[in-house]
Amino acid sequence: MADANATQRGAPAAHIDSDKLAHEITEQFRQVLSTKRMNELTTRSVNSRSASPAPRDFGTPQPPSLHNAPPPSYSSLRNIPLVPQPPQDPRSIRFKNMLLSLSNMPIRWENPGLLDEALRVVPLEQIYNEAEEESQILQAEAESLGDGKKAAWGYQDCVVRALLRWFKRSFFTWVNNPPCSRCYSPTIAVGMAAPLPDEQARGANQVELYKCSVDGCGVYERYPRYNDAFVLLQTRKGRCGEWANCFSMLCRAVGSRVRWVWNSEDHVWTEVYSVHRKRWIHVDACEEAWDKPRLYTEGWGKKLSYCIAFSVDGAMDVTRRYVRNPTKHGLKRDRAPEAVLLYIMDEIRAMRRSNLSKQDKFRLEGEDMRENRELRHYVISSIATEVSKINPADILSGRQGPPRSDPDAEKALEGRQSGATEWIRARGEGGRGTPNQQNPRDQHPR
Template sequence: MEHTHSAPRAHAANIDTDRLAAEMTEQFRQVLSSKRMNELTSRSSQSRSSSPAPRDFGTPQPPPSQSAPPTYASLRNIPLVPEAPHDARSLRFKNMLVSLSNMPVRWENPGLLDEALRVIPLEQIYGEAEEESQILQAEAESMSAGKKAAWGYQDCVVRALLRWFKRSFFSWVNNPPCSRCYSPTVAVGITSPLPDEQARGANTVEAYRCSHDACKNYERFPRYNDAFVLLQTRKGRCGEWANCFTMLCRAVGSRVRWVWNAEDHVWTEVYSVHRRRWVHVDVCEEAWDKPRLYTDGWGKKLSYCIAFSADGAMDVTRRYVRDAKHAAERNRAPEAVFLHIMDEIRAMRRSNMSKQDKFRLHGDDMREAKELRANVISSIAIAVIQLSPEDIVNAQVTRRQDSDAQKALEGRLSGNTQWIRSRGEGGQSNQQDPRNQHPR
């Protein structure tokens, strides 16, 4: 009998224990909830009490406390809002860029393009392009059936034009030889253009004196900006070379850009329909698709690289600067102001276009912006991959050249040795001195 009543008693004890545990758990939840609510209420009241009073501009304000939250300026990756320029420095930068943007518009003159086609040996250019195009296609098919060739036919046309221009058509001028005795000359400064030189588009004329004691003749070297005049003179330095060559690329039917660099150099970009992207072309160096030539090759630091076309302007610095060590300070204008200037030039050049053309160009801009962002991401990824355990332990990074950079590790080829050295463009070992800037 005694054993019979013990089981119900034990079962009742278990029920009481479970009920007690449930009640204690519920009480704990209520206490925790009340505590959290009190903390939130306390924080909210402190935030309201610490809110600044309406500012009285007539009385000095106490300095912010050390515990104040960081300003928005410390936050990164916030999209920029375009801001119109107001200060004198930004306005000068805007006026300069608007003036530079006029260069590609001049190449849309049908008479100029017709004259350019008369100068170009079209049969030679198109013959070389056809041959190279077939070779590239055969190489692609030999690797894999249906594989796309590295470059298209129109790309090969520009590549053939590049070789002809560099090797046969245009000549480089450092110091023009004396026209009397053909002796070397020495630069003596800048002089005003004569009326006929100014009429042909020369705003600047460099003066040189013959180095021969018995001659002492003076030579003038006008710096022409008119591509039509350059078709006759066929000589100059970076500015003349890029101006004339880019116009010739336009004449053979390519979309072109004229790229201005704040560190005193200019070059060309040609749109490849085959690759659906803009391709770097430097006719002075006979360089094709080597955007890292100036940083990894010449050892320069670049701040602004701006591509101008008849359709607008684009900041393409990220195509040519892939590493922070090659980035120079961008201090011509605040970035928000610079963005506004780019948008304004683009809107000005596209104002008379049809809605379809604007939509197409907007798609091109978006695709290029994605490409430029990918350049930065790729550079970061390569730097991370190249980290060694020793770098992590020693908290330092050992720079290693990737394969893309190794293609461009030569110094400058155009110009004489002294001129290249004065500009700091001799290669990886040079030390660039901003005071030694020779006009391009």
């Protein structure tokens, strides 16, 4: 109301246009109410666990963006608050057990002694120098733009970016089929083998067996799938499971908060918390991808159902960060009702935070709320982008022109060009989107 008072003070009494003033005050009230409603909506959907299952009040005018936009087809993505429900049917209970078991991955990295030891394989000086240089460039760039602009990434972000480059270019190797150790010829998969005692001792529960493709050579190669990030520092090879496991651990070792993201369509990757940007950043070591969450859908053309992030102090369904347009790139989410998934996430969070101080819990809850807002925003802006692609002239003339280009989608596609397609093909990724129907107990790095 400060503005209304200012208007009153500033205008000579005789010339007050009372109609105009009334209109202004009304307008301000409308704004205040609209903001309040918007906040209530936000709080209600974020705090759905504590709220009673109040049905949406359809009598209240909705904010325009929610009111006019067509709802996404995903029930989970609609802005309707869900009340978490404990899993009851066998399928939901299986899903819960699987997620609980997956959530252990980041816990295994929390070993200060081993993390220190891990840093011995990392060329720290080179990485810190590169990070220093990059962060200075970004800082200078920001300053040249003026307006108190913030650098794109902070120093710690640049450390992880340098680590990522080194990891992909100089440290880790992708292995689909191990080559024959006698004649270096390609091998053919012949099934699984029981782990040998020393393989088992180093954490390999599964061993793939390969036979040399050359007649008469007959050598068998074992491919133990090591699940222990610290063992992987020595083997330095694997598929995306090993890559994500080892790289995420190293991010932890250089002091970042880290998440391990499991995707139900057979991929895993990393998220790193950027203190500078106050959000979680997508990082895929196999792709040397930094903050390209649309890579899998808009880049590779994959369809995804679940992307769940686990950290030492939380769990979050981050699917909306990776699937911006569920109609185009979403797969059916039927492993458990959405309300049950919320419950499972709450349960894992509570378990991971049980030993934290009240203050830390409060801070993490604030972070979860911010992230929920961020994730909701992705869906809303995706709808807005779709709507903005509609050309009114085309509607009038009844034809459909080519959609306008989407700069973010193009950014996601960058990785696809310049030979990256070969890399994706070699790894058997890209566009298949086969659901991962593994037994929860067999969850191992892919």
